[in-house]
Amino acid sequence: MPPRTYRIGQIVPSSNVTMETEVPAILRARERVAPERFTFHSSRMRMTRVTPEQLRAMDADSDRCAVELSDARVDVLGYACLVALMSAGPGYHRQAQQRLHTRTVDNGAPAPVVTSAGALVEGLRTLGARRIALIAPYLRPLTRTVVDYLTHEGIEVVDYRALEIPDNLEVAAHDPGRLPGLAKGLDHADADAVVLSACVQMPSLSAVEEAEQLLGKPVVSAAVCTVHQILRALELPAFAPGAGRLLSGAYAEGPAGPGSAAARG
Incomplete structure (x- = not known):
């Protein structure tokens, strides 16, 4: 069959x-x-x-x-x-x-x-991640919206980085190779997991496992x-x-x- x-x-x-x-x-x-x-x-x-x-x-x-x-x-x-x-x-x-x-x-x-x-909420819950750090390409006010949304779902965001890219095609052009370094710069010591891309348009798949090795903890993306x-x-x-x-x-x-x-x- x-x-x-x-x-x-x-x-x-x-x-x-x-x-x-x-x-x-x-x-x-x-x-x-x-x-x-x-x-x-x-x-x-x-x-x-x-x-x-x-x-x-x-x-x-x-x-x-x-x-x-x-x-x-x-x-x-x-x-x-x-x-x-x-x-x-x-x-x-x-x-x-x-x-x-x-x-x-x-x-x-x-x-x-x-x-x-x-899916981001459920993925973090599946990992048992109650405290996270994240990277988002959005302007700061929209990134704060994401942080507040996750907080409402019982997930504490201990640190975040807003890349402030308003144009959606420019978000897609962001180099995923930069993300592990950006993630390392977050205050992630007390985080259970790191969200490498809190956006389905910002590429990150090629960097997820590298970031996990660098940070020593689970790394996910919206995708x-x-x-x-x-x-x-x-x-x-x-x-x-x-x-x-x-x-x-x-x-x-x-x-x-x-x-x-x-x-x-």
Whole structure:
């Protein structure tokens, strides 16, 4: 019997070029050591600058994207913009996940929904990380929004670095090779884990394991956490080589991801 192929749907900002690179890279690495296969499908929401106004307008377009992706009968749907949800208020990722899942149900193609905002929260909880340090590309006020959102979820941010890059394509052009050094400069001694990129647009996958070796503690990114939750939503073991501790296999099993068949009962 041939291995099963899963369709991965992503709702992405129109200027995002990273999640359609890093999510497939992680799952292609998994394909080398596991039988499942994956295809990738996207729908886009208009956004070019990471401002509160553009984020609100973009989020309003996510319902259309969920319907379009459910037309393709995707097996899971990922909302690939962390700060758009976090800037909408504490706990908003849960509301977004339920709303978008309902859109797929109404379209006759129910699919679990993972958001990068919720995935970061769940990934850190999976690691048992109650205190973290993080790097974000956003302007300082939006970075503070991320910090406050995580604090509301019971995760203390002991230090953070805002790179203050407003243009989303410039975020994608940031050199991931700089991130381990930036992470080392954080006050991370009391942190249980470090978030190398609290943004799905800032590339970081190639630097995650280097940063873990440098810091001696778990390092995650929004993209890594999103893949972990996508696999759990599909009720697959959540592991992939080359993506750090969270996907090492140590946390391959556990509670099903949000919206999965098991989670829905």
